[in-house]
Amino acid sequence: MEITVALFIAVALISLLCEYMDASLGMGYGTTLTPVLLIIGFAPLEVVPAVLLGQLTGGLIGGIAHHRLGNIRLDFRRDEQIKRRLRGMGYLPRSVDSKVIFILVMCGVVGALVGIYSAVNIPKVALETYIGAMVLIIGIVIILRRRRTGAISWKGLISVGIVSSFNKGISGGGYGPLVTGGQIISGGEARSSVGNTTLAEAMVCIVAFLGYLFLKGDIYWTLAAATSIGSITAAPFAAATVKKINSDKLKIIIGFITIILGTVTLLKTYVF
Numbered sequence: 001m002e003i004t005v006a007l008f009i010a011v012a013l014i015s016l017l018c019e020y021m022d023a024s025l026g027m028g029y030g031t032t033l034t035p036v037l038l039i040i041g042f043a044p045l046e047v048v049p050a051v052l053l054g055q056l057t058g059g060l061i062g063g064i065a066h067h068r069l070g071n072i073r074l075d076f077r078r079d080e081q082i083k084r085r086l087r088g089m090g091y092l093p094r095s096v097d098s099k100v101i102f103i104l105v106m107c108g109v110v111g112a113l114v115g116i117y118s119a120v121n122i123p124k125v126a127l128e129t130y131i132g133a134m135v136l137i138i139g140i141v142i143i144l145r146r147r148r149t150g151a152i153s154w155k156g157l158i159s160v161g162i163v164s165s166f167n168k169g170i171s172g173g174g175y176g177p178l179v180t181g182g183q184i185i186s187g188g189e190a191r192s193s194v195g196n197t198t199l200a201e202a203m204v205c206i207v208a209f210l211g212y213l214f215l216k217g218d219i220y221w222t223l224a225a226a227t228s229i230g231s232i233t234a235a236p237f238a239a240a241t242v243k244k245i246n247s248d249k250l251k252i253i254i255g256f257i258t259i260i261l262g263t264v265t266l267l268k269t270y271v272f
Contacts, residue, residue: 001041008226011037015054015230022055023062023238025257026194027176029055033227042223050224052209058231059202065239066195072097074199097192100157104179104200107161109207114166128269131167136262138181142255145185146248156186165204175201177258190250191242198235 003011014036022029030051037047067074075095082092093102160182164175176197183193213219242250 001043001046003222003226007040008222011040011223011226012230012233015058015227016234017230019054019058019062019231019234020238020241022176023058023066023198023235024194024241025254026180026197027254027257027261029058029176029231031176031261037223042220046220046223049209049212049219050227052205052212053219053224054227054231056202056205056209057228058235059198059205061232062235062239063195063199063202065236066191066198066242069239069243071191071239071242072195072199074098074101076102096152097196100152100183100188100192100196101200101203103154103157104161104164104196105203107158108165108200108204110162110165114162125269128265132262132265132269134163134167134262135177135181135258135265138178138185139255139258139260139262142181142184142251142258146251146255152183152187157183157188160186175204177261180254181258184251184254190247190254191245194242194250194254195239198239 015033018029018033018036021027021032033054034047034051037051038044042050063072063074066072073095074097076093076098079092079094079099082090092099160179164178164182167175167178179200180193180197183196184190188196245253
């Protein structure tokens with residue numbers, strides 16, 4: 001599909017809105033932008049790499065903005081205590097947020113590969129039911145446990161990372177709601193959960209986009225440029241919004257949005 005100047009601007013604006021939602025709530029970029037671009041008339045193999053590059057660039061900028069505004073603290077230097085404990089054979093970064101992102105990315109590789117392998121063996125109805133029900137349950141748990149605080153559960157985080165990336169591998173979606181919501185359930189603070197998800201998902205998108213680039217080669221760069229410009233523009237404003245919102249209110253918003261996404265997924269599967 002040929003892109004005119006007006007269509008380029010329209011796509012950039014739509015991408016801006018989707019990235020603002022994603023980087024301020026930790027979910028919604030690909031879930032919203034992909035079907036919109038398909039409805040406009042772009043082919044799936046034109047849309048997916050463009051969405052991945054938009055989320056990649058927006059996520060990187062958004063992650064840096066979250067760090068600079070204090071929503072997350074990034075320090076990827078090696079944790080010396082871990083180094084001594086493992087006799088120099090292992091690596092984990094220093095700050096808690098960097099550890100969370102590192103674990104999510106590592107789990108993402110494993111989960112995505114298993115998901116891609118499993119995609120051909122899982123009926124579509126069963127897959128959509130599984131994702132919709134899981135997202136819905138996480139949203140409900142967030143609301144019920146919104147006032148609970150405590151140390152983050154690393155085992156819970158690893159489970160969230162594997163399951164969410166599995167969803168990404170088999171369906172292309174279901175990552176943001178599970179990672180953001182799962183961190184909150186595991187003991188993470190709402191602001192840092194959004195910031196960590198923004199940056200972790202960008203890292204996962206790097207691998208996916210490079211895969212498309214090497215396998216497909218002919219990326220629709222004009223469309224990818226439009227999505228990237230919109231995402232990069234929105235990311236800092238989204239991080240600033242997260243900084244200003246009360247953490248308890250942010251949990252409630254994330255919880256209800258997650259419930260809505262899960263409910264819509266189930267309705268699309270069995271009703272529409």
